[in-house]
Amino acid sequence: MNSPLKVAVLGCGSVGSQVVRLLGEQADDLAARVGAPVQLAGVAVRRLDAPREVDVPAELLTTDAAALVARDDIDLVIEVIGGIEPARSLILSALENGASVVTANKALLAEDGPTLFEAAEKAGRDLYYEAAVAGAIPILRPLRESLAGDKVTRVLGIVNGTTNFILDKMDTQGSGFADALEEAQALGYAEADPTADVEGFDAAAKAAILASLAFHSRVTAADVHREGITDVTAADVRSAREMGSVVKLLAIAELVPSADPAEDAGVSVRVHPAMIPRSHPLASVREAYNAVFVESEAAGQLMFYGPGAGGSPTASAVLGDLVTVARNHRQGTRGVGESAYADRAVLPMGETRTRYHVAIDVDDRAGVLAAVAQAFAEHGVSIQTVRQEGRGNDAQLVVVSHEASDAALAATVEQLRDMEIVREVTSVMRVEGTEE
Ligand SMILES: NC(=O)C1=CN([C@@H]2O[C@H](COP(=O)(O)OP(=O)(O)OC[C@H]3O[C@@H](n4cnc5c(N)ncnc54)[C@H](OP(=O)(O)O)[C@@H]3O)[C@@H](O)[C@H]2O)C=CC1
Numbered sequence: 001m002n003s004p005l006k007v008a009v010l011g012c013g014s015v016g017s018q019v020v021r022l023l024g025e026q027a028d029d030l031a032a033r034v035g036a037p038v039q040l041a042g043v044a045v046r047r048l049d050a051p052r053e054v055d056v057p058a059e060l061l062t063t064d065a066a067a068l069v070a071r072d073d074i075d076l077v078i079e080v081i082g083g084i085e086p087a088r089s090l091i092l093s094a095l096e097n098g099a100s101v102v103t104a105n106k107a108l109l110a111e112d113g114p115t116l117f118e119a120a121e122k123a124g125r126d127l128y129y130e131a132a133v134a135g136a137i138p139i140l141r142p143l144r145e146s147l148a149g150d151k152v153t154r155v156l157g158i159v160n161g162t163t164n165f166i167l168d169k170m171d172t173q174g175s176g177f178a179d180a181l182e183e184a185q186a187l188g189y190a191e192a193d194p195t196a197d198v199e200g201f202d203a204a205a206k207a208a209i210l211a212s213l214a215f216h217s218r219v220t221a222a223d224v225h226r227e228g229i230t231d232v233t234a235a236d237v238r239s240a241r242e243m244g245s246v247v248k249l250l251a252i253a254e255l256v257p258s259a260d261p262a263e264d265a266g267v268s269v270r271v272h273p274a275m276i277p278r279s280h281p282l283a284s285v286r287e288a289y290n291a292v293f294v295e296s297e298a299a300g301q302l303m304f305y306g307p308g309a310g311g312s313p314t315a316s317a318v319l320g321d322l323v324t325v326a327r328n329h330r331q332g333t334r335g336v337g338e339s340a341y342a343d344r345a346v347l348p349m350g351e352t353r354t355r356y357h358v359a360i361d362v363d364d365r366a367g368v369l370a371a372v373a374q375a376f377a378e379h380g381v382s383i384q385t386v387r388q389e390g391r392g393n394d395a396q397l398v399v400v401s402h403e404a405s406d407a408a409l410a411a412t413v414e415q416l417r418d419m420e421i422v423r424e425v426t427s428v429m430r431v432e433g434t435e436e
């Protein structure tokens, strides 16, 4: 057997603790797969005395992550601290010191991926990050490798486990938002600051990573139109249910065609809640599961599904990468790098075309329906269905539009809010997918 490869694990929380557990429990299999023992050489944490989900020998624990990655004998570094700093400096330092790196840090990759990729290239080392998107689901490798000969046109999915868990509990159990979030946190699904989940930052980071790989371009988190689920009310969830739909937080990245069939106009990358029909495959994605659809010219439609969050599923993806980079490291080679050669414009959200569900509390009097329809027509938003619910003070119109630009819909809603017969626009939500 070859001499051991030494691994430093940075962070020992929900994910890191499961990585450390699996490194121990699967040591023999990992050694056989890599062709050398993979030896845990150190674990960096913030607090030495914090309770851990795994036993870490005291001599391996340190609060000095910088010193750990600077050690000459470290071959591989797993970064599962999260956030921008010190994670970025630690990864750069590890690569400079000749270690290969595995990370689950989507926030960092979506903010400053190119700096990290260049550092890996310069060092001749690997930087792998399968766990950064959709937990245990292998989605980045298929995009980077399996579909490298095809033209991906659209990626659509549920990529945040915490928000899917919350929306699912609101839909199926009538749970309140705060209770469902607390449960997701206790199960290790949420980010250290759960605002990243519920405000859509985490999904936006993942959408940027997916779009970069799918379209061979550089898309950062700042390029992604982002709406979270904090404004989704119990009434929205109920309204969706009455329509035979369900509310999900979707990440969508698509090539937008131009008038010239030889060229695309750019890409649209967005994260927002949307109503989808219950017959749609994404509607049955429950709890913290994720699912990603990929559409490509030659392959057609592919679907990837599995646990999207949680320590153990995420650790599975981390260890998959670890085996790959360990094999490469041992053989003195590198895996497939990034291929971001295409310079594609990210289009403003106002130009994106989707369908909308709009619920409007109205005065129940003659001509109200015509007046509301007129407001939609004035902005070129055509109505697919409209129905009235309730009477008198409870009268409500529920409108579902055909595809329209975001800008046109925003202008319509503004006009509705100014109308005398409109008491309140109670819900505006995008609609994705048709009845299958
Ligand atoms: N949880 C999940 O389901 C998933 C998480 N991820 C990503 O994995 C990464 C880790 O997430 P998760 O395990 O949930 O996070 P946790 O908050 O559970 O764990 C973070 C760990 O990092 C340690 N840490 C924080 N700051 C430092 C520092 N300055 N030096 C050394 N150690 C430090 C903490 O130490 P201490 O314990 O002492 O406080 C803790 O052990 C993040 O990038 C996250 O986005 C990706 C996919 C799924």
Ligand SMILES: N[C@@H](CC=O)C(=O)O
Pocket (backbone or CB within 6 Å): 132, 133, 134, 135, 159, 160, 161, 162, 163, 189, 190, 191, 197, 202, 308, 309, 310
């Ligand atoms: N907080 C994230 C964890 C995995 O990426 C989520 O809920 O999906």
